Amino acid sequence: MNDRDSSSAATAAAATTPLFALTLAEAEARVAELGGRAVHVRALRRAALRRGARELGEALETGVALPAGLLARMRAAGLVASSSHPVASAPAGDGSQKLGLRLADGRTVECVVLPAEKGLHSVCVSSQVGCPVGCPFCASGVGGLVRNLAAHEIVEQFAHARAVADVRRAVVMGIGEPLLNFENVVAALDVVVAEMGLAPTRLVISSVGFPERVRRLAASGRRFGLAISLHAVGDDLRERLVPMMKGVPVRDVVAAARAWAEATRGRVQFEYVVLAGVNDDLAAVDELARLVGGFPSYVNFIPWNRVEGMDFAPPDEARVVALVRRARELGLVATRRRTLGDAAAAACGQLRRGLEGARAAEPPRVTSPPSRPRPPS
Numbered sequence: 001m002n003d004r005d006s007s008s009a010a011t012a013a014a015a016t017t018p019l020f021a022l023t024l025a026e027a028e029a030r031v032a033e034l035g036g037r038a039v040h041v042r043a044l045r046r047a048a049l050r051r052g053a054r055e056l057g058e059a060l061e062t063g064v065a066l067p068a069g070l071l072a073r074m075r076a077a078g079l080v081a082s083s084s085h086p087v088a089s090a091p092a093g094d095g096s097q098k099l100g101l102r103l104a105d106g107r108t109v110e111c112v113v114l115p116a117e118k119g120l121h122s123v124c125v126s127s128q129v130g131c132p133v134g135c136p137f138c139a140s141g142v143g144g145l146v147r148n149l150a151a152h153e154i155v156e157q158f159a160h161a162r163a164v165a166d167v168r169r170a171v172v173m174g175i176g177e178p179l180l181n182f183e184n185v186v187a188a189l190d191v192v193v194a195e196m197g198l199a200p201t202r203l204v205i206s207s208v209g210f211p212e213r214v215r216r217l218a219a220s221g222r223r224f225g226l227a228i229s230l231h232a233v234g235d236d237l238r239e240r241l242v243p244m245m246k247g248v249p250v251r252d253v254v255a256a257a258r259a260w261a262e263a264t265r266g267r268v269q270f271e272y273v274v275l276a277g278v279n280d281d282l283a284a285v286d287e288l289a290r291l292v293g294g295f296p297s298y299v300n301f302i303p304w305n306r307v308e309g310m311d312f313a314p315p316d317e318a319r320v321v322a323l324v325r326r327a328r329e330l331g332l333v334a335t336r337r338r339t340l341g342d343a344a345a346a347a348c349g350q351l352r353r354g355l356e357g358a359r360a361a362e363p364p365r366v367t368s369p370p371s372r373p374r375p376p377s
């Protein structure tokens with residue numbers, strides 16, 4: 001697994017090796033040295049991902065018998081089920097549950113288990129600690145990027161979520177910009193497909209849409225779902241709302257999304273956070289229809305979820321209804337994000353701010369990030 005971006009996490013956890021920091025083959029080799037077999041490693045990893053085991057040896061399927069002393073030898077060798085641990089759990093009152101996870105280096109991220117829809121629970125996972133993109137309406141961008149998550153730290157979120165609910169779908173829509181941590185996100189989702197048994201099409205990556213990264217995702221041959229956070233149809237407003245995309249025209253983002261849809265035969269989900277008086281005029285929907293109307297896509301209008309200290313206002317419900325109606329009149333498939341889960345999911349990043357103590361006291365930036373990194377080429 002590619003853990004190059006997690007050097008600080010690795011240093012802090014030097015004495016232990018989390019089970020998912022190894023590829024399956026590496027884990028099998030390690031356990032073979034300790035007197036176990038491939039079948040035992042697979043059973044331990046399945047217990048974590050399919051049964052929510054948080055400790056080695058917990059929740060094994062019936063019929064799995066580990067050799068005597070294997071668990072003790074694995075522990076003595078520093079192998080642990082997870083490098084991260086739940087430190088807070090906040091029910092949102094609508095059936096969703098936000099989990100704060102403490103990482104090996106003391107940082108925190110969060111994942112949110114969403115209530116079942118058609119019997120299937122989803123989890124919203126984070127890809128970075130913080131986010132460098134700096135969208136002025138989003139709590140996750142406050143303070144910029146701290147570091148990328150390692151692949152195993154992303155996989156572990158699935159295991160922690162599985163301990164709470166029978167998770168069958170996921171969105172990489174928590175803290176961070178997944179396509180800026182491309183290799184680790186893809187490596188983690190590959191493990192989830194192979195070992196948790198989730199279909200790739202049920203794993204949706206949400207991104208602001210760096211064109212080169214979207215094309216790379218298509219070229220990788222993976223069939224993960226793709227959501228593009230658009231929020232604006234004009235370049236000037238988009239640069240304001242998604243500062244790191246300065247210099248990348250909206251039409252280039254949409255062209256990359258279209259290429260992805262053609263390559264994967266998938267349907268792009270466009271996200272449009274509705275900010276009162278900023279991007280909620282009906283004329284924007286006409287332009288939106290021109291931009292995204294020609295290929296399989298749908299548009300999700302998300303009423304902005306208030307973040308304290310930020311100079312935006314949520315839209316009136318009537319306006320959101322009007323935007324959805326107009327989009328449908330123009331032939332788009334359009335939805336208003338379901339209410340369920342909003343409180344937990346849309347407020348991305350806020351639990352982390354609460355948990356990281358001192359950092360929570362920093363006033364949120366509302367105009368631009370401290371540095372404005374260039375989009376990846």
Ligand code: SAH
Nearest residue numbers: 138173176177206207208229271304305346
């Ligand atoms: N960085 C990625 C994924 C994480 S953000 C992205 O931007 O797509 C996931 C979604 O939550 C994005 O569509 C984002 O615009 C939205 N979001 C962030 N803060 C929000 C808020 N306060 N209210 C509503 N949606 C928000």
Ligand code: SF4
Nearest residue numbers: 131133135138141176
């Ligand atoms: Fe980062 Fe997404 Fe939040 Fe923008 S909306 S700051 S890209 S997490």
